[in-house]
Amino acid sequence: MIGNDIVDLKKAKTDSNIFRPRYMEKVLSQNEQNLVFSSPNPEQRFWRLWTMKESAYKAFQRELNFKSIFNPFAFYCELIDLENGLVHFEGNSVKTTTFNSENYIYSSVSYSTFTRSLIANSMEELLQNLRMEFGESSQPELLKLKNGLPFIKIVSKIIPVSTTHHGLYFAIQF
Amino acid sequence: MTAEAIQDKLKVIVQPYVNHQENFDNLTSQSDFINDLQINSANLVDVVLDVEDEFDIRIENDDMEKMISVEATVNVIQKKLKSK
Numbered sequence: 001m002i003g004n005d006i007v008d009l010k011k012a013k014t015d016s017n018i019f020r021p022r023y024m025e026k027v028l029s030q031n032e033q034n035l036v037f038s039s040p041n042p043e044q045r046f047w048r049l050w051t052m053k054e055s056a057y058k059a060f061q062r063e064l065n066f067k068s069i070f071n072p073f074a075f076y077c078e079l080i081d082l083e084n085g086l087v088h089f090e091g092n093s094v095k096t097t098t099f100n101s102e103n104y105i106y107s108s109v110s111y112s113t114f115t116r117s118l119i120a121n122s123m124e125e126l127l128q129n130l131r132m133e134f135g136e137s138s139q140p141e142l143l144k145l146k147n148g149l150p151f152i153k154i155v156s157k158i159i160p161v162s163t164t165h166h167g168l169y170f171a172i173q174f
Numbered sequence: 175m176t177a178e179a180i181q182d183k184l185k186v187i188v189q190p191y192v193n194h195q196e197n198f199d200n201l202t203s204q205s206d207f208i209n210d211l212q213i214n215s216a217n218l219v220d221v222v223l224d225v226e227d228e229f230d231i232r233i234e235n236d237d238m239e240k241m242i243s244v245e246a247t248v249n250v251i252q253k254k255l256k257s258k
Contacts, residue, residue, distance in 0.1 A: 007216075016216045022226075026219050026238065054215065068208065070218055071239035148209070166214070 001094060001111035002160060002174065003059030005051040006119070008104050008167025009044070018046050027053075027072040035079060044100060048085075049077045051107035052096045056087035058162050059094055059109040062149055084110075108162070108173045119171045126170045130154075175255060177203075180229075180248045187224045191217035203245040218242075225251060231258065 018024065024033050024046070032049055039045035053075040061068075078086040085096045085107075098107040108117050118133070120126040123142075130140040134154050141153040142163070150163045152174065161174040185201055192198045193212035197205065207213045213221065222238055225231070225247065231254040233241070240246045 012216065015214065016220065018216075020220075020223065022223055023219055026222060050216065068242050069239040070215070070242050071235055072219075073235045074239070 001059040001063055001109050002115055002162040003055040003057065003062065003094075004106070004108035004117060004162045004164050004171055004173040005054035005058070006104055006106045006164045006166050006169045006171045007047045007051055008169050009047065010103065011167030012047060013043075018043065029073065029076060032077055035077075044105060047105045048079075048098050048100065048107065051105055052077050052085050052087050052098065054164075055096055055107045055109050055162070056089060056094050059111070060089050060092065062160070062162075065147070067147075104166075104169050106164075106169075106171055115173055117171060117173045119169060121168055121170065123165075123170055126172055130172070175252070177248050177252065180251050181244060183228060184225070184244060184247060184251070187228060188213065188221055191220060201244065203243075203248065205244045207242050207244075207247075221247075229255060231255065 024036065028036065028049060035049065036042045036045045053072050056075050074089055076088045080086065083097050085098065086093050087096055095110045096107050097110040098105060106119060118126060118129045120129055127140055130152065131138055134140060138154045143151045143153055145151050150161050151158050152161050159174055161172050164171050181203060188211060189198065191213045194210065197210045205211060207218060208215065222233055222241060226233055229251055233250065233254065237250045241250055
């Protein structure tokens with residue numbers, strides 16, 4: 001399973017006021033809200049939970065083929081340590097890994113140890129990184145196939161990927 | 175309130191969160207918030223909260239999950255206004 005999500009913390013600060021009344025209640029369970037407010041950095045903790053939910057949503061949507069919904073509550077987060085967590089959805093759960101930098105927060109579903117993530121500052125740079133990964137002649141091409149799900153075409157192979165972009169950051173998981 | 179009147183108010187609400195001006199200018203009941211208007215998902219929460227404030231209603235999760243297009247959102251608002 002693949003699914004990822006990145007949040008540019010600087011952009012998030014200008015785009016969304018997560019401390020606006022009722023904002024968190026719309027997104028987080030009471031337990032999750034406690035995780036946010038007991039953290040020394042509530043903002044980062046909020047975006048960690050958010051990116052965990054988003055990446056699990058993408059993974060389950062691909063797996064179970066459901067149409068788009070907006071229900072952050074259906075995805076319930078548990079934190080294991082600073083990086084690892086679990087997201088539960090309708091009786092299923094997936095493990096997630098979160099990378100926390102000063103400028104962004106990146107979560108991805110870590111269902112299998114064989115998936116890789118690349119993070120870059122532009123789409124061109126991301127494609128360049130893919131060329132380095134798969135060889136200069138691989139000519140990676142990003143495609144959107146049925147239900148708008150992303151894939152990359154590498155030479156003649158088509159590989160499912162998850163992509164995310166926010167502010168200055170672009171990431172791909174495959 | 176008619177669906178048209180609700181849609182007009184909704185158009186004003188979503189405007190600050192839109193990232194695709196052309197699709198916003200040509201907004202129809204079929205417009206999708208994420209794919210067409212490119213509203214980022216964190217701002218979908220703001221749309222829901224702004225709708226609650228503007229129409230003085232409260233939207234629960236099972237209604238919120240449908241609010242990904244103009245038409246679905248207008249339907250949720252209309253239903254809530256009727257039960258007020």
